[in-house]
Amino acid sequence: MEKISSNTIQQAAIWMARLWADDVNQQDEIAFQTWYEEKPEHALAWQQLELLQEKFHKVPQSELSRKVLISQEKGLSRRHLLLLGLFTLGNLSLIFSGLAGHPGRREYVTAVGEIKTVTLSDGTVMSMNSKRAIKPTYQY
Known part of the structure; x- marks a missing residue:
């Protein structure tokens, strides 16, 4: 898999959030298409982000998640879009950076309700959500 810069992942997540917004317009769509075709x-x-989104749609829904999702069908607030973008960005950063458990490496952990940003030894900046643990490994 080709490496994708964290900046490009962030841009794609921002574009996805913008295109999902209630007030998206034709200028936004044209600007997105220009960005998409630029490199x-x-x-x-963008394609990886869409694949990840498809996986989210396939996750079985509990009664509680149905209630939450049904209430959001009326439209997402800017705060929800920002949180969704940040969540997606964090997950994509982990996926594309090839981070996985590796014996002897430092483990990064967040407690319930804790969100933090970690800078790894190679300079990669990673955002961690609540109740997570990772052991980064590097490919040479």
């Missing part, structure tokens, strides 16, 4: 990395990041 092959942009198209690849």
Whole structure:
């Protein structure tokens, strides 16, 4: 898999949030298309984001999640879009950075309700959500 920069992943997540917004207009769509076609990395990041979104749609829903999702069908607030974008960005950063458990590496942990940003030894900046643990490994 080709490496995608964290900046490009962030841009793709922001574009997805913007295109989902209630007030998206034709200028936004044209600007997105320009960004998408500007570099092959942009198209690849967007395609990976769409694949990830498809996986989210396939997750079985509990009664509680149905209630939450049904109430959001009326439209997402800007705060929800921002949180969704940040959540997606964090997950994509982990996926594209190739982070996985590795014996002997430092483990990063967040408690319930804690959200933090971690800078790894290679300079990668990673956002961690509540109640998570990772052990980064690097590919050479």
